[in-house]
Amino acid sequence: MMRANHFRHALAGCGLLLGLALATSAEAQQRPYLLWLDGAKLDIAKITGLPPAQNSPEAKAEFDEVLRISQARTPEREKAAIADQRQGLVNFLNGMDTRYVDNTHREVRLLFREAQIELAILLKSVHRLTSRPRPFAVWNKVRVKPCPGARPEGTSFPSAHAATAALYAELLKTAAPEAGEKLEERVKSYDESRLVCGFHYPSDLAAGDKVGRAVAKALLADKAFKARYDETVPEIRLALGAK
Numbered sequence: 001m002m003r004a005n006h007f008r009h010a011l012a013g014c015g016l017l018l019g020l021a022l023a024t025s026a027e028a029q030q031r032p033y034l035l036w037l038d039g040a041k042l043d044i045a046k047i048t049g050l051p052p053a054q055n056s057p058e059a060k061a062e063f064d065e066v067l068r069i070s071q072a073r074t075p076e077r078e079k080a081a082i083a084d085q086r087q088g089l090v091n092f093l094n095g096m097d098t099r100y101v102d103n104t105h106r107e108v109r110l111l112f113r114e115a116q117i118e119l120a121i122l123l124k125s126v127h128r129l130t131s132r133p134r135p136f137a138v139w140n141k142v143r144v145k146p147c148p149g150a151r152p153e154g155t156s157f158p159s160a161h162a163a164t165a166a167l168y169a170e171l172l173k174t175a176a177p178e179a180g181e182k183l184e185e186r187v188k189s190y191d192e193s194r195l196v197c198g199f200h201y202p203s204d205l206a207a208g209d210k211v212g213r214a215v216a217k218a219l220l221a222d223k224a225f226k227a228r229y230d231e232t233v234p235e236i237r238l239a240l241g242a243k
Contacts, residue, residue, distance in 0.1 A: 032151075034118055035223045037218055044126050047214050048207035051132050051157040062201040063144075066135040070144050070198045081193035082147050087164045089115065096186045100239040108232045108239060112168065115225075119167050119215045123160055132157040136198040147197035157206035159200045165190040166212025171229070174220060175236040177214070 018209070052058035084091060091110045093100045134147035134156040165187045173180040191209070194200040219225045 003185075004239065006164045014024070014213060031117060031121065034115065034121055034224045036120070037118060037215070039122060039125065042122060042214065042218055044122050044214075045129060045210055047210050048126055048158045051130065051201070051207070052241055054132070054188075058203075059201075063135060063138060064157060066195050066198055066201060067142060067144050069192075069195045070135075070146075073196045077196055078147055081196040082149055084190050084193035085147075085149070085197070087161060089113070089116075089168060092165060092168050092186065092190060095243075096182060099241045105235045105239050107237045112171065112231055115171065115216070115219055116164055116204055117168060119163055119212065120160065120217065122215060123158070123163060123211065126158060128156050130157045131157045132201075132204070134199055135201060144198035146199065154199055157204045158211060159191070159194055159204040160208060161194055162187075162191045162200070162205040162208030163212035163215070166209040167216045168212075170213050170216030171220070172214075172236060172240065175229075176242040178241045178242055179240045180221050196199055 011100065052062065068076070084095065089109060090100065090102045132155050134152065135144040136151065138144070167181040169187045173183050187209070191205045194205060195202070
């Protein structure tokens with residue numbers, strides 16, 4: 001136990017190890033501890049609240065809205081929504097007009113990925129409490145047709161994609177406030193993709209958005225994270241084309 005604790009503190013003190021930085025997202029999300037935040041001080045369940053009760057008027061209205069949006073999707077919008085299924089920073093920024101080039105801005109990529117992992121760990125605490133079926137999995141007179149390809153599993157509430165988009169936007173616009181409006185528009189389109197594909201309800205997105213912004217603000221308030229973040233600000237501004 002003492003050796004395990006020693007390793008954990010060494011990792012937090014030394015920053016990102018190369019092996020961790022190069023791990024796949026799926027592997028990295030198995031990290032069982034938080035590097036910067038204290039989960040006991042950030043009540044994610046309180047931030048998200050609860051989804052509408054199944055079969056309630058609110059839940060039925062949300063289903064109808066997702067059905068309408070998914071049925072109205074064009075081939076072009078479906079293609080864009082499929083591209084938005086990945087939660088990486090490059091996928092988020094690809095939906096915007098920026099100077100970000102994949103496989104560049106290494107320190108920005110690594111820091112944002114670690115922030116995303118931090119968020120994923122915190123979201124697990126809420127995902128364990130909910131079991132909301134996704135729109136395409138709900139049996140109804142009319143079924144929601146999901147986008148082609150892999151279908152997400154697990155609870156629909158809250159949306160990790162919406163949380164990730166909000167996290168990215170808050171971190172990016174802190175470095176480049178002048179890009180704030182453009183970033184928020186991207187959050188909207190990224191979130192809408194989850195409705196277009198029939199993967200989430202609007203309340204899933206709203207809850208995820210709240211979590212992502214809360215986690216971003218908590219990270220920026222942490223001295224260790226902020227020190228690394230400040231070093232990436234010039235690169236973030238360059239990637240966003242900010243002068």
